[in-house]
Amino acid sequence: MSAPLKAIIFDMDGTLIQLNVVDELVRRIHQIADVDPIGQYRAERDDLDVIISNLSPEGQRYAKMAFLEILQQHVDNMIIQEGGPELVAFLARNGVKRAVLTRNYERNAHVMQQMYVAAVNDATFDLIIGKDTPYDTIHPPAQEISKADRIRQICNILGCATSEVIMLGDSIADDIVEGNRAGCGGTVLLQPKGKHGGEKADAVR
Numbered sequence: 101m102s103a104p105l106k107a108i109i110f111d112m113d114g115t116l117i118q119l120n121v122v123d124e125l126v127r128r129i130h131q132i133a134d135v136d137p138i139g140q141y142r143a144e145r146d147d148l149d150v151i152i153s154n155l156s157p158e159g160q161r162y163a164k165m166a167f168l169e170i171l172q173q174h175v176d177n178m179i180i181q182e183g184g185p186e187l188v189a190f191l192a193r194n195g196v197k198r199a200v201l202t203r204n205y206e207r208n209a210h211v212m213q214q215m216y217v218a219a220v221n222d223a224t225f226d227l228i229i230g231k232d233t234p235y236d237t238i239h240p241p242a243q244e245i246s247k248a249d250r251i252r253q254i255c256n257i258l259g260c261a262t263s264e265v266i267m268l269g270d271s272i273a274d275d276i277v278e279g280n281r282a283g284c285g286g287t288v289l290l291q292p293k294g295k296h297g298g299e300k301a302d303a304v305r
Contacts, residue, residue, distance in 0.1 A: 103285050105196060106260040109251060110225075111269030112202035115290055116184050117212055121174035122203050128170060132163045147244040174204075175211050185219035192223045199227040199254045201247060201267075203274070206230035229254055247278035 113122050129148050133139035136159035139151065152163045191198055202209055209228045216224040235245045235253060245253075255262050262283040269275025270290045279287040 103261065103263040105266065105285070106264040107197035107199060107226075107255070107258050108191060108266045108268055109199045109201050109254055109279075109284075111267075111271070111275050112200055112204055112209055112212060114270035115268065115275075116181055116200065116216070118179045118181055119174060119177055121170060121208070124170055124174075125167065128166045129163055132159055132166065149244075171205065171208065175208055178208075178212060178215065180212075180215055180219060185216055188216060188224055189220040189222055192220075197227075197258050197260070198225045199229065199258065200225050201229050201250050201254060203231050203247075205232050227254060227257055246281075247274060248281040251279060251282035251284065 110116050113119065125148060129151055133142070133151050133155060136155045139155040139159055142151070142154040148167075152160055152167070155163055188198055200209055200213075206228060207230075209230050213224055213228065229250055231244075235249070251262060251265070251267060255265060258265075263285045265284055266286040266288060267275055267279030267282070267284045268288040268290065269279075272289060276287045276289050
């Protein structure tokens with residue numbers, strides 16, 4: 101990384117906290133869609149909100165109930181990642197801005213933030229961008245925004261270039277590749293493999 105480091109963008113699930121609610125949500129909603137009389141014939145499998153909207157009325161009801169149940173379990177069982185508070189506190193002391201970029205929802209991210217505040221008793225994150233954070237007037241709320249575009253959004257808000265930030269996460273496809281696409285000055289993978297078992301860590305730079 102040749103440019104000066106001005107900010108680190110953290111993934112949340114599996115990075116700042118141990119539990120990964122996104123994987124559980126995807127698994128459960130896909131299960132419901134696979135047996136739904138309408139949803140099983142729809143090709144969309146990326147954006148959960150779109151998947152749910154394509155289900156039968158009964159399927160939508162089951163999916164929304166499962167969604168709320170899993171999100172509440174996630175909040176109830178949230179555990180801070182070991183070493184996370186110390187790293188965040190170190191960055192704050194050294195003037196490096198900290199942002200959270202997650203496919204989780206803002207309300208859950210703010211629960212996580214309060215846990216970090218209690219742990220470090222100091223400043224934690226300068227910005228949180230969740231799945232439901234407004235992006236612009238062109239994209240409807242239900243449309244999934246790529247992480248690369250979200251990284252650019254964060255840099256614009258924080259007033260720095262993408263080459264001056266590092267993207268840190270636990271997924272090669274969702275964090276490392278997207279960070280590289282956005283032009284981040286560096287990307288850091290926290291685990292030897294991403295969320296998809298077949299991925300290799302040589303995507304990290």
